[in-house]
Amino acid sequence: MSTSTLTTLLASVRSALATPSSLLPSTSSDQQARLDLIDLLPELNAALIGDTAHLRELAWSAIHVLPLAAISRWKLASHVPLDGEITYHELSSKTGISSPLLKRILRHAMTSRLFLELPSGEISHSPTSRLLVTNDGLAAFVDLHTETALKSIAHTLDALERWPESTDPREGGYSLALGRGGETSVYEEVAKDEGRMVGFGRAMRFFSEGEGYEVGSLVEGYAWGRIGKGVVVDVGGANGFASAAISKAFPELEMVVQDIQDMKVEYPGANIRWMVHDYFTPQPVVGADVYLYRFVFHNLYDEKAVEVLRAAVPALKKKGARILINDECLSEPGKVRWRNERAARGLDAIMLACMSGRERESSDWEGLFEKADPRYKFLSAKIAPQSRLWLIEAEWTG
Ligand SMILES: C[S@@+](CC[C@H](N)C(=O)[O-])C[C@H]1O[C@@H](n2cnc3c(N)ncnc32)[C@H](O)[C@@H]1O
Incomplete structure (x- = not known):
């Protein structure tokens, strides 16, 4: 790049930043340009500082x-x-x-x-x-990551060396960070403290307000209207923000929010029933139309995820009950936008570090249902509209 190119580029960037409103997209091609620019910025930075400095800065980033x-x-x-x-x-x-x-x-x-x-x-x-x-959600998100996640991340490699094949969330970086290796997990510790539970729920709600993670894509991307007057169980539903959004758009549905702890929040006008339930134990809500698992399976390695799918079986009504998973789906490297891939792989790393969990590829999702019970019929895995999250669905044929 010649000096004149650099000078011209600098002037353009300065002028755009002087009027930040000029950077707000107003058309779909603007939006494409915005997303392309976001993807190019790390490339530009690396091109300007060089690969050695890029690596130095990466090593320093923590x-x-x-x-x-x-x-x-x-x-x-x-x-x-x-x-x-x-x-x-x-x-x-x-x-x-x-x-x-x-x-x-x-x-x-x-x-x-x-x-x-x-x-x-x-x-x-x-x-x-x-x-x-x-923004209390953002503050809770920062707290969750700078306290809980950071401690786990710092001890993740030690945990992987100590328990290389483990799928037990107790055998992770967090228990080592607390000096109680193998004795406790992130969820167990969070569940002991009401303040941390509230913060966790807020952090999850905030995460779901981020670009591409909005709960709106779940509300609009799934054919809830097909159910009519039915029951939807939101398993591991935290403080019920996703159920509240679905209920608002489809008031005929009765939503049941289950979590390991009572995280009840009032949502005026929403038709929500609350229930403390451990998703490893038999599902108590029998005969519901849809069992929704939003951001639940990425917390779990396969054998645990299979246990959760099996625990639902006794409640599934003959022919027609649906399992709906709203979660990430990993693509082949380089096949999606850098920012989206970075976010998905980052989330996969957080799951490895904090939860003994993992993100999955499309074929992995299908395999989970097969392993859990042959009576699950895998229907589809597709990306939700305007979202980074996927809708993965199976039907009970038992
Ligand atoms: C990653 S959060 C997802 C929350 C929410 N579904 C969302 O979309 O943001 C996982 C949830 O699973 C809950 N959970 C963890 N272990 C559980 C268990 N054994 N049974 C039921 N819920 C559990 C956690 O309390 C947490 O609210």
Whole structure:
């Protein structure tokens, strides 16, 4: 690339960033261009800094999460006024963290667009750090990843060496991180603490608001109308946000939200019944039309996933009960957009690190049903409209 190309590119980028509204897509070709640009940015960065620097920065990337973890653990964002400033000294008195340490943490965080330091030396929010105060789902998502997931990730390779063939979620990085190798799992620890359960539910809801993960694709992408007045069981449904969205669009349906813990939330107008249920035990809601598993199977290795499918069998009505899975489906490398592949493979890595689970390819889904019971008839696996998630469906023919 010649210098003039670089200069021209720089001017275009500066001018676009000076009016951020110009970067909002207004047509479908704009949207394609937006997605293409997002995919090209890492390529551009690597081309500009070179492969060696790219690898150096990748090896360093975890360190940039440390200030975010500190901000989340010590609730630093909530002590900074939303419409004003605070000195390091005042922030120190409010949080009990020393001023020099706060300065190190926050100045590092500023390189990730979190907080601003004014010429007076005071701290104010940046648009990004404000979100940690104004968006409780995002704050819960950050907390889940900087506390629970990060601990698991740091010990994942040790766990894989210690228990190479294990499918037990206790034999993962999290139990090693807590110094209780093999004795506990992420879900067991989260379930012990009501505050963490609420945070987990919020984090899941927030995750499902992300681009491509919206619950709207499940509502619009499946033929719920075909059921009419029927019953849908949302297994591992957390705080029921997906069921609430389905119920709002299809009020004739009765939704039953099951989870290992009571995570009940009021959704005015939604027709939801709540039930504590362990999905490894026989399904108590007999004769429902659809058993929905959204983001449940990726938490489980195959033998556990098969157990869950078998536990549903005693409840399935003869001919016609459907199992509907709303989850990721991995593509061959390089076959989908970089950003989508990166997100799916990242989620697969989180499942490996935190849950002893995995993401699956289309043929893996079909194989799961076959292994669970030959009376399951695999119907289809297709990507939901405008989504990164798939709808995978089987029918009970027993
Ligand atoms: C990844 S979350 C998915 C939540 C929700 N379905 C969604 O779409 O975001 C998995 C859910 O399974 C629940 N879970 C874990 N173990 C379970 C078990 N043995 N029985 C029932 N639910 C369980 C968790 O509490 C959590 O809410």
